Every structure is written in structure tokens, then in C-alpha cells.
Amino acid sequence: MIQVSELHFSTEDGVKVLEDIHLRVDQGELLVIVGPAACGKSLLLGLLGAQIPPQCGQILVHGRNVARLGPGKILALRQRIGVYPQGFVPLPRTVHENVTFKLRALGNYREQAQEKVLYALETTGLIRQQGADAQELSSVDRIRLGISLAICHDPLLLLLDEPFEGLAEDEKAEVARLLSRMHTGHLTLVVATRGPVPPGLKESRRVRLADGMVKGA
Amino acid sequence: MTMQMFLFRELLGAIRTKSATYFSLAGVLLFLFLASVACFFMISPSSVARSTEGQPIEEIHVFLSPRLSSATIDEWFLSWREREDIASLQFQFAQQFDENASGGVFILSPTDPAMAASLASEFRDIEGVTEVIEVPRELAIETPSVSLIIRISLLATLVATIAASLFCFRRGFHELLASFSGEIRMLRLSGIAERVVSTLVVALGVLMGLLSGLFLLAGLYLFHQIALANAEAFSLLGGLLNGLRILSVGMTVLALGTVLGSLAGLLGASFLHGREFDALP
Numbered sequence: 424m425i426q427v428s429e430l431h432f433s434t435e436d437g438v439k440v441l442e443d444i445h446l447r448v449d450q451g452e453l454l455v456i457v458g459p460a461a462c463g464k465s466l467l468l469g470l471l472g473a474q475i476p477p478q479c480g481q482i483l484v485h486g487r488n489v490a491r492l493g494p495g496k497i498l499a500l501r502q503r504i505g506v507y508p509q510g511f512v513p514l515p516r517t518v519h520e521n522v523t524f525k526l527r528a529l530g531n532y533r534e535q536a537q538e539k540v541l542y543a544l545e546t547t548g549l550i551r552q553q554g555a556d557a558q559e560l561s562s563v564d565r566i567r568l569g570i571s572l573a574i575c576h577d578p579l580l581l582l583l584d585e586p587f588e589g590l591a592e593d594e595k596a597e598v599a600r601l602l603s604r605m606h607t608g609h610l611t612l613v614v615a616t617r618g619p620v621p622p623g624l625k626e627s628r629r630v631r632l633a634d635g636m637v638k639g640a
Numbered sequence: 641m642t643m644q645m646f647l648f649r650e651l652l653g654a655i656r657t658k659s660a661t662y663f664s665l666a667g668v669l670l671f672l673f674l675a676s677v678a679c680f681f682m683i684s685p686s687s688v689a690r691s692t693e694g695q696p697i698e699e700i701h702v703f704l705s706p707r708l709s710s711a712t713i714d715e716w717f718l719s720w721r722e723r724e725d726i727a728s729l730q731f732q733f734a735q736q737f738d739e740n741a742s743g744g745v746f747i748l749s750p751t752d753p754a755m756a757a758s759l760a761s762e763f764r765d766i767e768g769v770t771e772v773i774e775v776p777r778e779l780a781i782e783t784p785s786v787s788l789i790i791r792i793s794l795l796a797t798l799v800a801t802i803a804a805s806l807f808c809f810r811r812g813f814h815e816l817l818a819s820f821s822g823e824i825r826m827l828r829l830s831g832i833a834e835r836v837v838s839t840l841v842v843a844l845g846v847l848m849g850l851l852s853g854l855f856l857l858a859g860l861y862l863f864h865q866i867a868l869a870n871a872e873a874f875s876l877l878g879g880l881l882n883g884l885r886i887l888s889v890g891m892t893v894l895a896l897g898t899v900l901g902s903l904a905g906l907l908g909a910s911f912l913h914g915r916e917f918d919a920l921p
Contacts, residue, residue, distance in 0.1 A: 498833055501831025502830065514826065528643060528646070528832055530643045
């Protein structure tokens with residue numbers, strides 16, 4: 424699914440953030456990347472999600488080298504990846520409208536989008552709050568909405584950046600159970616977190632990112 | 641509804657009071673700019689000349705050959721001054737009208753403006769008279785200066801309106817994109833092409849430019865109709881009487897409005913490169 428080799432990344436000031444990263448994620452796997460704040464987890468997810476172009480090294484997603492893809496193919500690849508960004512902020516609309524906006528923007532017709540919205544909200548347990556103002560949701564429901572947005576277009580790869588951030592222990596466990604439930608079939612999940620990893624998360628594998636290097640890959 | 645149409649509707653939906661105010665102002669200022677451009681075409685010298693047609697002749701300029709002796713000129717002056725059909729008579733040198741001219745000019749006012757044509761015709765037949773011009777006095781003397789003032793005012797209006805319009809467009813797009821930033825981030829994160837987002841912003845500018853041009857086109861047509869019914873009131877804007885000119889000026893300002901609108905849209909689209917629209921924090 425994902426094959427990263429010899430990946431390096433430095434900031435404009437020349438500070439090395441990622442150094443010689445080697446990582447393999449198989450299809451259907453739930454990989455957890457644990458690391459301290461500002462260790463490069465979000466950057467690594469950005470690179471895996473083809474949001475940030477790699478500077479050096481190779482990233483193969485579905486057998487395609489991200490660095491060599493043209494703009495059109497990069498966009499097509501992004502459309503097959505679901506991303507939950509760190510500190511997700513919903514749009515000032517209802518829960519339903521948030522998900523509908525993304526699906527309509529991706530070219531789904533109204534009826535088609537409606538079906539997918541309901542499926543995504545059903546999966547994340549937000550179906551009852553579909554008419555609620557998204558900006559007034561509780562922290563855990565906001566994260567559910569973010570995950571709904573990430574999965575609504577049926578991606579093959581789901582990248583989640585700090586999905587347990589700002590949650591109480593029981594809420595973290597709730598989100599962990601949700602991710603574990605979603606981790607069935609073909610969907611591959613990569614979760615980046617500062618840790619500790621909530622007990623309910625049925626991860627396939629865990630790696631540690633520290634000092635710009637992956638340990639335990 | 642296509643994806644682009646959906647997104648355009650969403651972008652329009654993100655217009656709030658502040659951005660709507662700026663866009664309305666920008667539209668009005670663009671309209672004024674286009675109206676000033678249109679006025680430039682309406683007060684051309686040829687239109688002024690045409691507008692004098694049918695006006696009562698209040699002055700006749702009789703240009704004399706430089707070969708005429710001063711005694712003959714004196715004689716003519718004295719005899720013409722006695723005529724009842726001439727109210728006033730002056731003599732001036734032709735150089736006062738044209739640097740390259742020579743000889744003298746009699747400037748006379750007919751007692752009855754209706755008789756001016758026959759009077760002018762009589763003078764043309766006199767040997768030693770080189771040219772006779774019938775001049776509606778007020779228009780001939782005042783129109784060029786009024787037209788010049790109008791042109792300078794229009795030029796100032798052009799500069800002021802386009803600058804103010806660009807400022808309002810800039811503020812309007814800034815406000816609009818700020819209230820649409822969440823959607824833009826989501827679009828980028830979802831793999832929507834950058835040009836789709838930029839095109840929406842440019843399309844908004846084009847729409848505003850087009851609307852300003854269309855309003856002006858309608859205004860020109862309306863003034864054309866009014867001018868046709870009341871030609872004297874529009875003597876300074878003689879171009880309004882010419883249907884073909886109205887059409888060509890209308891099409892020109894419509895095209896100009898569209899171009900300026902798209903430029904304003906491009907200005908708005910340039911704000912999309914700001915960090916606040918980055919998909920990832």
C-alpha cells in the first residue's frame with residue numbers, strides 16, 4: 424500500500440525534520456505512529472497523503488511514486504485518500520451540510536451525495552446530530568465529524584493526525600473503538616498521535632517517530 | 641448542477657454584509673468608470689459640430705482678402721454699419737483666429753437670426769471676401785471650453801473611480817475569501833484542483849464586470865431615447881443622438897467591463913496563495 428524509503432525532509436532554514444525514513448504500510452493495516460510534539464508526524468502524514476511534495480527519497484502509494492506524479496495524478500491520488508487534519512475545525516454549517524459540501528465538491532450529484540453522507544454519519548455514530556450546528560458539537564463529536572469527512576468518499580487510505588487530541592480518557596477510548604470498528608476490509612489506517620495510545624485501539628503495528636527517524640518500522 | 645456551479649453558488653452564499661458592501665461599491669464605481677469612458681466618446685468634436693446644426697446663427701465671420709486696400713475695408717465698414725439688418729459690426733485681424741491666416745475679418749451679428757443665411761450668401765458674392773462662416777455665437781465660443789472642462793473632469797473621474805473600484809474589489813475579495821477559507825482548505829485537502837478554486841473567484845469578478853457593463857448599456861440606450869426626444873438638452877453629448885455610436889460604445893464598455901471584472905477577479909484569486917488557505921496547518 425505505502426512504501427517509504429530514504430525519505431528526508433528539511434525546513435527552509437535547513438533544519439532536518441525527517442531523516443532517512445523507511446516505512447512500509449500494508450493494505451488493511453492500522454498503523455500507529457507515536458512521537459512527541461513537533462517531531463514531524465504531521466509532516467510525514469502530509470507527505471504520505473501527497474499534500475506536501477517530497478524533497479528527497481521515495482514514497483510509493485499504490486505502487487506509484489508520488490514524486491513523479493503529474494499535478495492531475497496527484498489530485499486523483501488525494502481524492503483516494505481520506506485525511507483527518509490535526510485540530511480539525513468544521514465549516515459553519517450543519518453536520519449534514521459539512522459532509523454534503525465535500526461530496527458535492529468532489530462531483531457527486533445530490534442524491535448520490537445524500538446516500539454517502541448518511542452512510543458516513545451512520546458509521547461514525549453522528550446520524551442523530553446531522554441537523555446540528557457543526558461548530559457547536561462536543562469535542563468528541565467534532566472528531567467524529569472530521570472522521571466522517573475523511574471517510575465519506577470511500578477512500579482506500581485514511582490518515583488521521585492526532586484524532587485523540589483534547590479528549591477525556593473515556594472519549595479517547597470511544598474514538599479508538601470507532602477507528603477499530605472502521606478498520607475492517609480494505610481500508611488502511613495510519614494514525615499519528617503523541618500518545619499514549621488509548622486501550623481500545625486495535626492497532627496492527629506501532630512505530631515511534633523521534634529525532635526525525637522511525638524506530639520499530 | 642455541475643461541480644463548478646455548485647461551488648460558485650456556495651461562494652456566492654459566503655458573501656456576508658461586509659463583503660457585499662464592498663462588492664456593491666466596487667460595482668457602482670466600475671459602472672461610473674465605464675460611464676465616464678462612454679461620455680468621452682459622446683462629446684467628441686464631431687458630435688459638437690453636429691449639435692450646432694439647426695441652431696440660430698448669431699454671428700457671421702466674413703474673412704477678407706489680404707489684397708484689399710484699407711480704404712475699401714473702411715468703406716465697407718462704414719456702409720455695413722449703417723445697414724438695418726446688421727445689429728453689430730466689428731473688425732479683427734484674421735491672425736486672431738488662425739496664426740497662418742492673413743487679412744481681416746468682419747464679425748457681424750444679424751438683426752434677425754433668421755435672415756443670417758441670406759446675409760451670409762450676399763457677402764459670399766462680394767469680390768474680395770475669401771470665406772464666410774455662420775456661427776451660432778454661444779456654442780461656437782463656449783462649447784470647446786465646456787467640452788475641455790468636461791474632458792478633464794472625466795479623466796479625473798476615470799482615475800478616481802478605477803482606483804477606488806480596485807480598492808473595494810480587493811477588500812471585498814479579502815472579506816469573502818476569509819469567510820470561505822474553511823471551504824477552500826477542505827477543497828484543497830480533498831484534492832480539488834487549484835484552478836477550480838481560482839476560476840470561481842475570477843468568475844465572480846467577470847460577473848460583476850459584466851453586470852456593470854450591462855447596466856451601462858441599458859443606461860446608454862435609455863439616454864439615447866431621451867436624447868432623441870429632446871435633442872437640445874443633450875447638445876454637449878451629441879453622440880447620444882447617434883444610434884450606431886451608442887451601439888459601438890455600448891459594446892466597447894461591455895467588453896471593457898468584462899475585462900476589468902476579470903482583472904479584479906485575478907486580483908482576488910491572487911489572495912488564495914495566502915497561508916490561511918493552506919490545507920494543512
